[in-house]
Amino acid sequence: MRAIEIDPAGRMRLADHPVPRPAPGEARVKVELAGICSTDLELRAGYMGFSGIPGHEFVGCVEEAPDSPDLVGRTVVGEINAGCGRCDDCRRGDSRHCTDRTVLGIAGRDGAFAEQLTLPVGCLHPVPGAVPPERAVFAEPAAAAFQILEQVEVEDRRILVMGCGKLGSLCARVLRRKGAQVTVLVRRSESGALLARDGIPVVLNADRGFDQVVEATGHPDGFPRALELVRPRGTIILKSTCASGRPLNLAPVVVDEVTVVGSRCGPFRPALDAFARGDLKPEEMIGGRFPLADFEAAFAAAGNPADPARRKVVLIPGP
């Protein structure tokens, strides 16, 4: 099969790759669409030392599942953390924090920028029939937005979402639907056009005093700015992983008794339910579709700082 391979320095190439064979408990999935995410851009920048096939946002069709024949032929999306199955975390059902986990296309496991991938069947979620593939491919980032609801109470809270990339936009919509008073802070007003169209306040500046601030800028300046905008005893939900190595003064966290909640992957089920109901239609954020062979153009489009809407770019691996 054809796949994109990356080396630890971030060099990418299109290559012929053996079709992966499912290990016991795994299924093989034919990838229909795969999304390019900021993490993939970081892999490409050589930040994470991954070698193999990147890609972790996908929708596809199960072609082989020796232990779960009912899955064959189903359209699925997949959780990206494959736990060891034996540790305390895994036994509690939380493979997302298993220290021996592999992570699809990110750590120790080939990913979705390929015609086929394998994952444990426990990671797979059948996509409800009414959900088109271009919506389903957002299941992983949408689940990450729903994770916030697992961690903090948001109803009636005044929440500022910083950043309106794909994740920030999904967070804003998920939080608002749950009853939060959401405002989205952007750098350029064009970026928030889709949110503004749907009645979500989009602002270029904000004053201090939000109950919660969701930091989803993907920028190292995001966290210090969030500290300036949250109220005393408020909560910052930290989504960006790139706030690395910058000098940072944590004294305001103590003085203002701010709570900082790290928030990563989340539950797929509520995301798929919201897709099925039509509450979330993130496919409108798709800004480019490329075959695998055009991965250079796809990555250039995904990482284009001149795209104010920071739209989602998807790869179409199939022939």
Place this chain on the structure above:
Amino acid sequence: MRAIEIDPAGRMRLADHPVPRPAPGEARVKVELAGICSTDLELRAGYMGFSGIPGHEFVGCVEEAPDSPDLVGRTVVGEINAGCGRCDDCRRGDSRHCTDRTVLGIAGRDGAFAEQLTLPVGCLHPVPGAVPPERAVFAEPAAAAFQILEQVEVEDRRILVMGCGKLGSLCARVLRRKGAQVTVLVRRSESGALLARDGIPVVLNADRGFDQVVEATGHPDGFPRALELVRPRGTIILKSTCASGRPLNLAPVVVDEVTVVGSRCGPFRPALDAFARGDLKPEEMIGGRFPLADFEAAFAAAGNPADPARRKVVLIPGP
């Protein structure tokens, strides 16, 4: 009266100062003992730009309280945040986060390194009769330890307290008494002698995996180390305000979904109750007693890095 004055550069001198007159709603307190705290050392280092009379840990006797005559003659300790009384925070009873608050000996209000001080009567707490002054003078840091119980569940949790200065020691004792499994991480084993004597495990090294880590080292390395020691989805309770300006990588907060809870001042009532029951006897940490005139020697003793036990130094303002 005599008082220690400090200027924004941290220069201190003993001076004659007018006896403060209580504003409406305030009381005047004759200071019996005043503790020197790390914050005072930071004031002296010129970090906080305060000018006036420093000192915020005290026990004393009410000499004048025009609006609350019952208080006169009572031995009291005092909360250090004096709110505006009008804002939402103050009306909720939380003057600790009032944006217009003054803070005794720290911001906008003269403090306890003086023969007399004034505070709103709402900040004062009568000391139960059985509590000696040398114990009562620890009410403010003990309240800060009890604040953790207001913020997180600690019963049966595996908790690492980093640092066994006065605050770390108080936190360890308060958490253990609440049913936590407490271990204290120290740099030198002598530092934890009092804790070890009372059966609290004191260690020089620790492995990752604690449910909660209380960062009370007062050192900028404390927070990054806490991130290495807390388990995924665990909680760091941040007490040190000095973690300033260091390059810091917050990505592990997100990847491991760690919660960071800033924790500052706390409730005096449970601290005084614990003092009255004899559950907490922090007076054993007092390592030096100095008259105001010997403030240079007192500050030298309080900041002495060669004192492995980092004992509490108290000033005795009275003649």
